[in-house]
Amino acid sequence: MTAWKTFVRSKIFWPVMALVALVAANTIKTTHFLNIRVQDGHLFGALIDILRNSSPLLLVALGMTLVIATRGIDLSVGAVVAISGAVACSFIASSPNPGAVVTVLTAVAIAVLLSLVLGAWNGFLVSVVGIQPIIATLVLMTAGRGIAMLITGGQITTINSPAYKQIGSGFWLGVPLAVLIAGGVFAIVATLTRRTALGMLIESVGINPLASRLAGVQSRTIIWTVYALAGVFAGIAGLMISSNVMAADANNAGLFIELDAILAVVIGGTSLAGGKFSLSGTLVGVLVIQTLTLTVTILGIPPAVTPLFKAIVVIAVCLMQSPVVRTKLGSRRRVPVMAPVPAEVVS
Numbered sequence: 001m002t003a004w005k006t007f008v009r010s011k012i013f014w015p016v017m018a019l020v021a022l023v024a025a026n027t028i029k030t031t032h033f034l035n036i037r038v039q040d041g042h043l044f045g046a047l048i049d050i051l052r053n054s055s056p057l058l059l060v061a062l063g064m065t066l067v068i069a070t071r072g073i074d075l076s077v078g079a080v081v082a083i084s085g086a087v088a089c090s091f092i093a094s095s096p097n098p099g100a101v102v103t104v105l106t107a108v109a110i111a112v113l114l115s116l117v118l119g120a121w122n123g124f125l126v127s128v129v130g131i132q133p134i135i136a137t138l139v140l141m142t143a144g145r146g147i148a149m150l151i152t153g154g155q156i157t158t159i160n161s162p163a164y165k166q167i168g169s170g171f172w173l174g175v176p177l178a179v180l181i182a183g184g185v186f187a188i189v190a191t192l193t194r195r196t197a198l199g200m201l202i203e204s205v206g207i208n209p210l211a212s213r214l215a216g217v218q219s220r221t222i223i224w225t226v227y228a229l230a231g232v233f234a235g236i237a238g239l240m241i242s243s244n245v246m247a248a249d250a251n252n253a254g255l256f257i258e259l260d261a262i263l264a265v266v267i268g269g270t271s272l273a274g275g276k277f278s279l280s281g282t283l284v285g286v287l288v289i290q291t292l293t294l295t296v297t298i299l300g301i302p303p304a305v306t307p308l309f310k311a312i313v314v315i316a317v318c319l320m321q322s323p324v325v326r327t328k329l330g331s332r333r334r335v336p337v338m339a340p341v342p343a344e345v346v347s
Helices: 003-010 013-029 046-069 075-093 100-127 134-154 162-169 179-192 198-207 208-214 219-245 255-269 279-298 303-321 323-333
Strands: 037-039 042-044
Touching: 003 013, 003 037, 013 279, 013 303, 042 100, 046 179, 046 198, 046 219, 046 255, 046 279, 075 100, 075 134, 075 219, 075 255, 100 198, 100 219, 162 179, 162 219, 179 198, 179 219, 198 208, 198 219, 208 219, 255 279, 255 303, 279 303, 279 323
Parallel strands: none
Antiparallel strands: 037 042
16 A cells, blocks of 8 residues: 555656556557457567557657756757668668678668767767757757758668668567667666666756766766767667668658657656656656557547647646646645544543
8 A cells, every 4th residue: 555655646657547548548449459469470469569669769768868867958869860760771772782681780880879979969069068958959950850861862762671670670589679679778778877876976967967066976977978878879769760661761750759758758757957867757658659649540530630639648747747736636635633632621
């Protein structure tokens, strides 16, 4: 009972309730929504589709969580997604043997390394030059699409590489490889931030950068690191997205994914003011957004209306998480206790 009360009072309670409500609505609408079948040794079903489609967003949202925890923001992750996919696909398309594993691994390494450089550039502008995060990352957000267009020559670059396709559409032991990659990255980040001092250092920088610097924390290095990690995670997400469609689309790849990532972080209970962050909350937020997108499709609502439903869910969850609403709900649940009657009155 104590664990349940703690869970109810936590910021993750209402996001979980929103996710349960969405799953219940889909189950009522489609009775086989929760069914998972095995076909050719692979797992298929609506839940598997949600997990697979959530993988790129989860990677971007993980990096966004760390950046926001340091009082920052990264608006360039969508552009990094496009650049990563453009670099990988262009390299494979120009290779004499695009189906070779060595070619694919080289393309992946180049794309991830470039994403690391772009993330580190954002970190340099924020931590060293002192530019506000929203302005520093807005520069790459604006220029990044142009860079991707230059790489692809302004055209959609299509490739034919079964090895590269495995990143976004492959399976391993019946589970989508994208889910395993995203899950592995999530486990590594969770271990580093909750089992080492890294998480505490990130939170200290976000709560009070000046005090953490005076306490001996290398705040500049911490900020630089989280932006670099955000770039790497966005680069991996770009590889997933491009390999899933076997093409690099500089205009549409990763479009508005930075907004979905910020929404997932906010839904998960992490404050945009920095400080304490919740990776599990971010995971729930990603699943809420992806399940909501699928729900809109199942209900036959035009995709153009999806942002409206996202806004409604975000507003509802944020209202339920707000201290004012939680205080009022808590006060209504309290039962007034009768004050003890003095002994002299009884006598």
